[in-house]
Amino acid sequence: MVVKKRQYYGFNDFHMPPVPRAPRSARGRGNASEANDQPVIGGGGVKSEQDDDRPLKAECLDHGSCGESDFVTQFSSQNSDQKCLLNESPHAESNSILERSSVITNPNSSKNVGADLKSMICKSKNACENIPGKVEGSLDSRVSCDSYMDIGLSRQKRRERLDNGGDPVPSASIPRYRNGTKLVIRDDDGNFTRCNKPLTKSKAFRPPQRIGDRRIRKLLTSKYWKVAPKLKDCEFSKPEGGMNSRYLKRKLSYSRERYQHNTFYKRRKFTDHSVVVTSDGGFSSESVCNSPDKNMTGDKNGAAIMFHGHQAALHSKDSRVKFSIKSFRVPELLIEVPETATVGSLKRSVVEAVSAILGGGLRVGVLLHGKKVRDDSRTLLQTGITSNENLDTLDFSLEPTPVQVPPSLCTEDPLPLLPCDTSQLISRSPTTPIVDSGISDTLPDPAPLTNLDTNIEKALVAVPPVNAEELALVPLNQKSKRSELVQRRTRRPFSVSEVEALVHAVEELGTGRWRDVKLCSFEDADHRTYVDLKDKWKTLVHTAQIAPQQRRGEPVPQDLLDRVLAAHSYWSQHQGKQHGKNQTATLKITDSHAVRNGVEDIHSI
DNA sequence: GTTAGGG
DNA sequence: CCCTAAC
Numbered sequence: 368m369v370v371k372k373r374q375y376y377g378f379n380d381f382h383m384p385p386v387p388r389a390p391r392s393a394r395g396r397g398n399a400s401e402a403n404d405q406p407v408i409g410g411g412g413v414k415s416e417q418d419d420d421r422p423l424k425a426e427c428l429d430h431g432s433c434g435e436s437d438f439v440t441q442f443s444s445q446n447s448d449q450k451c452l453l454n455e456s457p458h459a460e461s462n463s464i465l466e467r468s469s470v471i472t473n474p475n476s477s478k479n480v481g482a483d484l485k486s487m488i489c490k491s492k493n494a495c496e497n498i499p500g501k502v503e504g505s506l507d508s509r510v511s512c513d514s515y516m517d518i519g520l521s522r523q524k525r526r527e528r529l530d531n532g533g534d535p536v537p538s539a540s541i542p543r544y545r546n547g548t549k550l551v552i553r554d555d556d557g558n559f560t561r562c563n564k565p566l567t568k569s570k571a572f573r574p575p576q577r578i579g580d581r582r583i584r585k586l587l588t589s590k591y592w593k594v595a596p597k598l599k600d601c602e603f604s605k606p607e608g609g610m611n612s613r614y615l616k617r618k619l620s621y622s623r624e625r626y627q628h629n630t631f632y633k634r635r636k637f638t639d640h641s642v643v644v645t646s647d648g649g650f651s652s653e654s655v656c657n658s659p660d661k662n663m664t665g666d667k668n669g670a671a672i673m674f675h676g677h678q679a680a681l682h683s684k685d686s687r688v689k690f691s692i693k694s695f696r697v698p699e700l701l702i703e704v705p706e707t708a709t710v711g712s713l714k715r716s717v718v719e720a721v722s723a724i725l726g727g728g729l730r731v732g733v734l735l736h737g738k739k740v741r742d743d744s745r746t747l748l749q750t751g752i753t754s755n756e757n758l759d760t761l762d763f764s765l766e767p768t769p770v771q772v773p774p775s776l777c778t779e780d781p782l783p784l785l786p787c788d789t790s791q792l793i794s795r796s797p798t799t800p801i802v803d804s805g806i807s808d809t810l811p812d813p814a815p816l817t818n819l820d821t822n823i824e825k826a827l828v829a830v831p832p833v834n835a836e837e838l839a840l841v842p843l844n845q846k847s848k849r850s851e852l853v854q855r856r857t858r859r860p861f862s863v864s865e866v867e868a869l870v871h872a873v874e875e876l877g878t879g880r881w882r883d884v885k886l887c888s889f890e891d892a893d894h895r896t897y898v899d900l901k902d903k904w905k906t907l908v909h910t911a912q913i914a915p916q917q918r919r920g921e922p923v924p925q926d927l928l929d930r931v932l933a934a935h936s937y938w939s940q941h942q943g944k945q946h947g948k949n950q951t952a953t954l955k956i957t958d959s960h961a962v963r964n965g966v967e968d969i970h971s972i
Numbered sequence: 973g974t975t976a977g978g979g
Numbered sequence: 980c981c982c983t984a985a986c
Contacts, residue, residue, distance in 0.1 A: 880975095882974060
């Protein structure tokens with residue numbers, strides 16, 4: 368089998384550079400990539416003033432990298448009827464990281480509230496209450512801070528806090544799996560959904576039946592990766608079985624549709640990095656949510672790809688509310704390009720991938736208190752988005768436009784075990800999962816997000832090579848597709864010595880036993896297949912028959928070419944006959960010479 | 973899986 | 980070198 372070499376680029380964190388102000392730094396990405404030796408390009412993370420992702424990352428490693436650890440985090444999505452048991456596979460990392468969004472309201476007020484988005488995440492009263500320095504409020508109570516709280520609690524600290532009784536979810540209550548850790552996401556109703564992860568990494572995201580290379584590549588060619596974001600919980604909750612092509616195809620078609628329906632407006636929205644909305648105008652479904660909420664079932668969709676607005680600063684002036692979203696994070700992108708691809712083509716690939724994903728059907732979600740605000744018709748006022756109390760828990764998220772999936776798919780189709788899916792899965796939790804962390808938002812610590820982030824991070828970062836290959840996104844036009852997708856073996860001209868060996872072997876064995884030629888003379892030359900030898904012989908014969916000035920490449924000694932013709936001639940006449948030793952010997956001694964003369968004649972012509 | 977031959 | 984028909 369010939370192994371094609373290819374480069375995979377995983378963009379776990381592809382940040383859309385916002386306005387040139389907030390410094391960015393790599394964030395939470397790289398674990399997977401690094402772990403898999405995958406070159407990672409770009410992916411610089413955004414780092415807000417209050418963000419310190421390193422700890423999160425560390426945590427990811429701590430937990431996620433351990434396939435045996437039973438890492439359970441309880442997420443709570445108030446509006447979600449679905450839950451999902453996420454895998455805590457290091458490979459199942461999702462890009463979505465709940466970004467904190469800072470909100471500042473009413474500048475004129477002496478009470479500028481700056482809260483970490485995390486505050487909304489930590490809705491668990493117990494969790495919050497048990498933590499010292501925690502906000503005195505309960506979930507619903509607003510956490511007010513006099514100023515921006517910078518969270519710098521070290522991971523260790525956070526952990527300590529958790530240990531001190533902040534963990535509302537005893538891991539013991541969760542089933543443990545040897546090689547697959549599960550993450551349980553429970554909604555407020557106490558429902559659980561789980562997604563099992565295959566036991567082994569290698570199998571984890573590999574479709575049960577490995578489709579042919581080409582097949583896969585073809586699939587990949589499409590906006591394959593876009594499928595993931597649309598997957599719904601039910602799909603993820605299918606433990607057994609792998610992805611089936613039918614399902615995949617359907618998904619793909621959906622993707623395409625969506626992509627085509629992409630609107631300039633949307634695209635612009637996501638690249639502008641900032642949106643201004645007036646309180647009286649409210650968020651209209653047209654401007655913010657392109658699709659009605661009908662598609663928005665539970666949090667599943669929304670969570671799918673949770674791109675959270677990085678920083679949403681809100682200022683309340685008069686009756687106007689201004690939102691400044693500094694940046695959005697784009698989910699992981701996997702790009703596969705041949706080693707011989709040019710840097711330019713790589714760039715184009717990335718651009719296409721990003722463009723596609725941005726224009727492929729994203730919508731914005733608004734979360735308040737970690738709760739999705741589904742009613743697009745409500746005004747900010749009615750929703751409480753203008754309230755100082757609520758602003759600090761306001762968050763924006765980019766979500767893939769939900770795709771209606773036939774029920775049958777949910778119940779019958781096997782779970783597509785795709786890395787992307789997994790990621791999505793994780794991200795889905797989001798809507799504000801109440802991370803069990805039990806850390807209160809009041810704490811100047813991002814802890815609340817920690818667990819969530821951690822999980823998400825894990826889901827995000829780790830992308831096994833296998834997955835990468837299968838999911839590799841190769842946004843290329845039809846024409847270059849093939850050449851780019853299925854890389855051609857690198858050309859390896861035969862050296863004179865190789866030609867010599869080949870000629871010798873053919874003289875001995877004849878021209879119809881390429882396998883034997885390979886075995887006898889090129890046994891150790893792994894890069895030379897018998898087909899290669901056959902082809903080379905073919906060209907040698909041709910070369911020997913043309914004028915020297917017509918030949919290209921490294922010159923082959925004339926005597927060798929003569930032998931080629933001699934052997935060719937000989938075996939042409941003796942084909943079908945037994946390849947006796949006698950004949951071989953005869954050939955060498957007699958015919959060889961005779962032929963040579965003939966060859967010379969040809970050359971002189 | 974090999975061969976043979978066109979691309 | 981790739982691709983395939985044919986064996």
